[in-house]
Amino acid sequence: xxxxxxxISKTFGAFAALTDVSLVVPDGELVALLGPSGSGKxxxxxxxxxxxxxxxxxxxxxxxxxxxxxxxxxxQRQVGFVFQHYALFRHMSVFENIAFGLRVxxxxxxxxxxxxxxxVHELLRLxxxxxxxxxxxxxxxxxxxxxxxxxxxxxxxPRVLLLDEPFGALDARVRQDLRQWLRKLxxxxxxxxxxxxxxxxxxxxxxxRVVVMNEGRIEQNGTPEEVFHHPxxxxxxxxxxxxxxxxxxxxxxxxVFGPWALQNSxxxxxxxxxxxxxxxxxxxxxxxxxxxxxxKATVTRIQAxxxxxxxxxxxxxxxxxxxxxxxxxxxxxxxxxxxxxxxxLKDSRVYVEDYVI
Amino acid sequence: xxxxxxMSLSPATTPGAARxxxxxxxxxxxxxxxxxGLFLLLPxxxxxxxxxxxxxxxxxxxxxxSDALTAVRLTLLTAVIAxxxxxxxxxxxAWALAKFEFRGKAVLITLIDLPFAVSPVVSxxxxxxxxxxxxxxxxxxxxxxxxxxxxxxxxxxATMFVTFPFVARExxxxxxxxxxxxxxAALVLGAGGWSTFWRVTLPNIKWALLYGVxxxxxxxxxxxxxxxxxxxxxxxxxxxMPLHVExxxxxxxxxxxxxxxxxxxxxxxxxxxxxxxxxxRARVDMRSAAGTAAGEEK
Numbered sequence: 272x273x274x275x276x277x278x279i280s281k282t283f284g285a286f287a288a289l290t291d292v293s294l295v296v297p298d299g300e301l302v303a304l305l306g307p308s309g310s311g312k313x314x315x316x317x318x319x320x321x322x323x324x325x326x327x328x329x330x331x332x333x334x335x336x337x338x339x340x341x342x343x344x345x346x347q348r349q350v351g352f353v354f355q356h357y358a359l360f361r362h363m364s365v366f367e368n369i370a371f372g373l374r375v376x377x378x379x380x381x382x383x384x385x386x387x388x389x390x391v392h393e394l395l396r397l398x399x400x401x402x403x404x405x406x407x408x409x410x411x412x413x414x415x416x417x418x419x420x421x422x423x424x425x426x427x428x429p430r431v432l433l434l435d436e437p438f439g440a441l442d443a444r445v446r447q448d449l450r451q452w453l454r455k456l457x458x459x460x461x462x463x464x465x466x467x468x469x470x471x472x473x474x475x476x477x478x479x480r481v482v483v484m485n486e487g488r489i490e491q492n493g494t495p496e497e498v499f500h501h502p503x504x505x506x507x508x509x510x511x512x513x514x515x516x517x518x519x520x521x522x523x524x525x526x527v528f529g530p531w532a533l534q535n536s537x538x539x540x541x542x543x544x545x546x547x548x549x550x551x552x553x554x555x556x557x558x559x560x561x562x563x564x565x566x567k568a569t570v571t572r573i574q575a576x577x578x579x580x581x582x583x584x585x586x587x588x589x590x591x592x593x594x595x596x597x598x599x600x601x602x603x604x605x606x607x608x609x610x611x612x613x614x615x616l617k618d619s620r621v622y623v624e625d626y627v628i
Numbered sequence: 629x630x631x632x633x634x635m636s637l638s639p640a641t642t643p644g645a646a647r648x649x650x651x652x653x654x655x656x657x658x659x660x661x662x663x664x665g666l667f668l669l670l671p672x673x674x675x676x677x678x679x680x681x682x683x684x685x686x687x688x689x690x691x692x693x694s695d696a697l698t699a700v701r702l703t704l705l706t707a708v709i710a711x712x713x714x715x716x717x718x719x720x721x722a723w724a725l726a727k728f729e730f731r732g733k734a735v736l737i738t739l740i741d742l743p744f745a746v747s748p749v750v751s752x753x754x755x756x757x758x759x760x761x762x763x764x765x766x767x768x769x770x771x772x773x774x775x776x777x778x779x780x781x782x783x784x785x786a787t788m789f790v791t792f793p794f795v796a797r798e799x800x801x802x803x804x805x806x807x808x809x810x811x812x813a814a815l816v817l818g819a820g821g822w823s824t825f826w827r828v829t830l831p832n833i834k835w836a837l838l839y840g841v842x843x844x845x846x847x848x849x850x851x852x853x854x855x856x857x858x859x860x861x862x863x864x865x866x867x868x869m870p871l872h873v874e875x876x877x878x879x880x881x882x883x884x885x886x887x888x889x890x891x892x893x894x895x896x897x898x899x900x901x902x903x904x905x906x907x908x909r910a911r912v913d914m915r916s917a918a919g920t921a922a923g924e925e926k
Contacts, residue, residue, distance in 0.1 A: 322812055345815050352816040358809035362831045362913075372817035375827070427817055 272430045272463050273298045275334035279325045281314050281487075288314040289325070290487040296431075296480075298336075299461045301454070303474035306484035307510070312467045313435055315484070319465065320352050320433050321345035335430055351424030351462075355436040357416045359408035365419050366404035369394055372427035394422040397456070414445040421453075425460070434466035438473060450477050471511050475499060483507045505622050508548045515554065515592050517547040526621050529586075530564040533621060545623045551595040553618040556582065558604060565613035568592055570606060582606075584614065675893045678886035690887035695864045699872035699888070702780065706855075706868060707848040710787045714844050718795025719837070723829075725796075726803030727811070740796050743789055752786050752857025759785075778860030783868065786854040791847045798840035799833055806832055835910035839903065846899040850892060 274296040281289040289311045296302045304312040317323040318333070322345055325331055333341045340348050360368050369391045373382055382390065395401050398418040408416055417437065424432060437453065438446045454477050457464055468474050474481045475495040483490045483498055483506070491503040502508040509516075519528035521543045526533045528547050557565065568584035571591075575581075580601035584592040592614060606612060680687050690696060724730075725737060743751060757763050759776040769776060776782045810832070814824040830837075852870040859866040861875065869892055876885035 320816060322816070345812075346818045346820065349818070350816060352813070354809050354813060356809065358813040360810055360813070360828055371814065371819070371827070375814070375817065375819040375823050423813075423817070 272336045273334075274319060274431055274463060274465065275332070275337070276315070276319065277332040277334070278328060278330045279315070279318055279333070280328060280331070281311070281318060281323065281325050287487050289318070292487070292489055294482060294489060294492065296463060296465060299463055300479040301457045301464045301466070301477065302480045302482060303478035304465060304467045304482050304484060305469070305471060305474040305510075306490075307469060309486075310484040311487040312469075312484045316433050316435055316465060316467050319431070320350050321348045322352070349427065349430045351421075351427065351429030351432040353417075353420045353424050353432075353434040353437055355439050357408070357420040357440075359416060359420055359423070361408055364405050364407055365395075365400070365411070366391055368408065368419060369423045369426050371423065390426060394426055397425075398422045412445075413441045414449055417441065417449060418452075421456075425462075429462065432462045432464040434464065436468060437466050438468070438470075446473075453477060475511070483510060485510070502620065505546065505548065508620060508622075513551050513593055515549045515551065517549065517590075519545050519547060521545055521623065526623070530566050531616050532564070533619070543623055545621055547619050547621045549616065549619045551581070551593040552579065553616070554592065554594045555615045555617055556584075556594055556596065556604070556606065557613045557615065558606065558610070560613050563613075563615045565615045566592075568612055568614050570608050570610045570612060573606070573608060575601065584612065586614075672893055675886055675889050678882060679890040682883045686883060687887050687890075690884035691891070693884070695867070696872060696884070696888055698864045699867045699869045700891070702783070702867065703849050703869040705780070706784050706787050707845055709784050710791060710848045711841060711845050713788055714792055714795050715837070715841055717792065718799060718840060718844075721796045722799035722803050725800055726806075727808045737800070740793050740800075743792050748790055748851065748853030749857055751789050752854035755782055755786055755789070755854075755858050777858050778862065778866060780866065782858035783855050783866060786858045787848050787851050790851050790854045791844045794844035794847065795837065795840035798836045798843075802833055802836045835906055835913065838906050839910075842899055842902050842906065846895065849895055 274294075276292060276294040279289055279292045280287070292311070292315060294315075304315060306312045314323060318325050321333075321340070321343065325333075325341075331341065332339045335348070360371065363371070370387050373387045373390065376382075391404070392401070395404055398421060400415060400418060400422075403411065403415065403419075408419065411419065417440075421434075421437075438449055441449065450473055453466075466478070475498075478495060480492065481495050481498045482492045485506045491498050491507045493501070493503075498507055499511050502511060508514055517528040517531075519526055519531075521527075521535055521541055522532075523541060524535050526535050526545045526547070528545075531547075533547075557563075566586050568586045570582060571585055572583040573580065574583075575598065579595040580598050582594040582596075584594060586592055594614065679690075721736070721740060725733060725740075756777055759765055759769060759782065761770065761777070763777075776785065810828050811824050814828045815821075819827065849868075850870060851868075852874075855868055856871060856874075859868065859871055861867060861871060863875065867875065869888055873885050873889045873892070876882075876888065
């Protein structure tokens with residue numbers, strides 16, 4: 272069941288939460304809406320579910336498998352929605368929570384008691400909580416509640432599954448586990464799913480596609496690899512992981528940033544300002560000048576815990592630079608705080624006004 | 629860090645308070661008991677003492693007196709109409725205020741408290757001003773032979789006005805705290821509005837609602853000021869129990885006055901018992917829901 276969002280805008284008073292957003296989620300994929308708070312990602316999710324009305328516009332539409340559901344009420348869209356704080360019914364047992372969507376069906380489509388019970392037990396097994404059916408939500412841990420909320424959403428056999436910050440309220444360890452579990456679950460049940468997150472690592476690890484949002488617009492829609500390695504905009508570059516910014520300008524056919532000059536293949540004018548973004552691991556450090564174009568800098572901090580060794584440097588204009596390198600290389604080099612070093616460039620992305628070199 | 633250390637300090641200081649000198653503790657407890665006895669217990673006991681002074685026979689006779697019976701009946705009728713109306717209105721008001729955002733919300737919250745802020749006598753006068761013979765709607769009502777003031781409808785209206793805030797006041801903070809996410813979840817799962825109300829909203833607020841109803845009922849039966857203004861004190865027709873007590877007392881018929889008053893005192897005791905029961909049930913519910921939350925996996 273594919274989801275298609277066409278020309279959706281949403282304003283709250285004077286605040287534009289979404290501005291002409293269009294998006295296609297292919298059938299069976301798990302897509303992340305990624306962005307900072309206030310980027311409109313949750314509003315978009317709630318509009319898809321029908322919990323929020325988009326601004327009226329004749330061109331707008333919400334299509335499930337090609338069928339426009341924009342005029343249908345939230346209860347008629349048959350979506351599974353998992354709320355950020357779970358919104359489990361506090362006065363019902365876990366069993367009753369999961370059975371709710373089946374019990375409230377009109378008489379002629381409501382499954383029999385036995386069928387409901389069988390379905391609930393099947394879902395309890397799916398979320399690996401077979402023995403908690405009689406408990407109340409307040410007796411469960413955060414991770415368990417999250418899984419119950421998911422089972423409740425799945426009970427109505429939703430056409431699409433929507434999750435609002437599904438791991439937002441959990442501690443780091445449970446988050447990790449649950450995230451892998453969700454990915455595995457999606458591979459089993461294959462229901463088209465959209466989840467909202469502000470955690471880039473989560474989006475990149477779990478999703479088939481990542482839709483990066485900012486200020487009510489979609490900045491980029493691509494596979495995790497695409498958005499990470501080929502960011503379409505400065506925002507995406509900066510939002511996905513740490514990045515160093517260098518300012519420079521176009522001189523004839525080069526973009527010049529201090530000691531570095533990069534070939535300018537675009538049509539940028541002479542003297543135009545340019546910005547270069549470099550990931551910390553795309554910079555290299557040497558203790559001696561080996562002739563490569565390099566920037567002189569002083570080491571102000573070394574942080575060697577974690578998967579890579581991280582350096583904080585100050586260049587000659589006291590601009591901070593972050594560099595990461597593998598531990599073995601760090602050990603071979605023998606650098607200490609306060610040392611003078613030379614920073615060279617392995618890879619970078621340069622942005623001039625509206626386009627990418 | 630400083631927050632954590634302060635938190636660990638506070639339990640240590642509380643037992644210190646218990647080490648106050650013995651004479652101080654005895655004095656404080658004695659003052660409290662004396663005050664409670666003087667202002668709460670003594671009046672209650674004296675009501676029953678005065679009521680029964682003339683013997684049980686006379687006591688019962690004062691209660692089965694036809695005017696007394698009419699007053700009891702009218703009080704019950706008023707409560708039976710006013711309480712359910714305020715239950716529905718209070719629920720609707722609390723629902724609107726807690727679950728929706730709209731212009732003028734703050735004004736509405738203030739308005740709900742108006743009956744508490746205004747003297748009951750003034751509330752009664754407002755109804756006289758509106759529906760009395762010389763009031764705004766007076767001529768129209770007279771032309772259609774409708775009696776509101778100095779009749780039962782006026783008493784019911786005044787009682788409803790005075791007791792309006794009880795249910796709404798109990799529900800608003802609770803519903804605001806609970807938010808509307810559970811209702812949204814129910815709607816997404818395909819439940820209709822009605823079904824969502826019965827299955828999700830009502831069970832979440834049932835104890836607060838019952839508590840509000842009990843308080844509302846106690847006040848509806850005991851209201852004096854507003855009802856006094858609109859009733860006209862017509863014996864055997866527009867006297868509620870509190871008004872009847874006043875009339876008997878003014879006629880120096882103390883024994884009968886206290887006999888009827890003892891019914892109101894009993895109502896107060898029943899109300900307190902019911903309130904305790906509801907609070908206890910709500911606590912039990914909460915504890916069984918919270919249960920053994922500790923020691924779960926993860």
